Amino acid sequence: MEHEAFRIVGTPRFGGILVVSDHASNRVPEDIDLGIATSLLEQHVAIDIGVGAIGEIMAGNPGISAFQGNVSRLVCDFNRDEHLPSVVPIASDGHAIPGNALDHAGHEARLARFFRPYHAALAATIEAAPPALILSLHSFTPQLASSDEPRPWHVGILYNEDDRAARRAIPMLEAEGLNVGDQQPYSGRLLNATMNRHAEADGRPYLGIEIRQDLIADPSAQRVWADRLVRIANFVAIALEG
Numbered sequence: 001m002e003h004e005a006f007r008i009v010g011t012p013r014f015g016g017i018l019v020v021s022d023h024a025s026n027r028v029p030e031d032i033d034l035g036i037a038t039s040l041l042e043q044h045v046a047i048d049i050g051v052g053a054i055g056e057i058m059a060g061n062p063g064i065s066a067f068q069g070n071v072s073r074l075v076c077d078f079n080r081d082e083h084l085p086s087v088v089p090i091a092s093d094g095h096a097i098p099g100n101a102l103d104h105a106g107h108e109a110r111l112a113r114f115f116r117p118y119h120a121a122l123a124a125t126i127e128a129a130p131p132a133l134i135l136s137l138h139s140f141t142p143q144l145a146s147s148d149e150p151r152p153w154h155v156g157i158l159y160n161e162d163d164r165a166a167r168r169a170i171p172m173l174e175a176e177g178l179n180v181g182d183q184q185p186y187s188g189r190l191l192n193a194t195m196n197r198h199a200e201a202d203g204r205p206y207l208g209i210e211i212r213q214d215l216i217a218d219p220s221a222q223r224v225w226a227d228r229l230v231r232i233a234n235f236v237a238i239a240l241e242g
Contacts, residue, residue: 002070004029005118009066010059012129017064017233020122021137022078022194024052024068034074035098044141045092046072050216050225051137057226064230067122074100076114079138079194087115093144122198133165133237134206135229136195139213140185153181154215158188158208162200165207168236176228185210205240207233 001008012018026047028034040046055066069078073089074097080087088110090100102110126134136158143150155178159166166182173180183189188208192200199206209229216222 003117003121005070005076005114006121007068007070008121008125009056009068010064012065012067012125012131013063014129015063015132016129017058017133017135017237018126018131019055019058019064019066019135019137019229019233020194020198021048021051021055021066021068023048023073023138024055025070026072027070028072028075032075033099036074036095040095041072041074044139044213045095046074048073048137048139049213050211050222051139053219053222054211054216054226054229055137057223058230058233061230064233067125069118071114076110076118078115078118079191081193082111082115087111119194119197122194126198126204130204132205132241133233134195134199134204135233136199136206136208137211137229138209139211139216142212142214151185151212152179153184154178154212156181156184156186156210158183158186158192158210159206160188160192160196160200162203162206164240165205165236168239169207169209169232172232172235181210205237207236 026041052068055068058064059066077087088100088107090097155173157166157170170180195206211225216225
């Protein structure tokens with residue numbers, strides 16, 4: 001199923017795993033001019049590099065489906081609270097986005113066209129086929145342009161109050177020799193909007209995953225991580241039901 005704001009890969013199953021990727025696409029609709037260089041759309045400010053492909057690969061496994069954002073986060077950032085200005089960012093990691101300097105009507109139109117349909121469809125998907133586990137999949141840049149601090153973690157685990165899945169996943173990832181960030185490269189208590197809304201609010205188990213982008217930049221690496229996350233997500237889902 002595909003909509004301007006989202007796409008669903010695979011068939012959501014009751015008791016399955018739903019992989020949610022808010023920033024899976026760098027698509028900008030033809031009628032929207034962000035006023036930026038086209039090359040910026042290939043960078044982390046526009047898309048979570050690698051997660052779209054990983055979600056698709058994961059959705060090829062029984063019981064797993066993927067719900068993915070279908071426009072660039074520069075058009076509309078789905079992982080924000082609706083009332084925040086950053087839902088339609090005017091700047092990101094030092095880059096101005098002049099096409100997003102909208103008046104109230106323009107901002108409201110962007111929300112009505114993308115943000116609200118995305119979240120309404122995600123809520124309906126979860127309600128129609130409640131998953132055993134929601135896996136929130138993002139990726140992060142090895143170093144922000146606005147910072148001198150490198151990010152050494154291979155993968156980060158994010159959560160707000162509900163850490164049931166996180167506590168099970170962290171030792172599994174560490175056992176594979178990975179540098180795992182617990183609430184790194186940033187805290188899920190500060191930025192967890194989609195999972196707060198669709199998981200924590202209803203007590204649904206979820207696992208917030210952030211993979212460093214240089215580790216998933218090519219198809220072979222994406223396959224490795226997809227297989228890893230299928231294995232870990234299935235284990236976590238079963239453990240939570242026990």
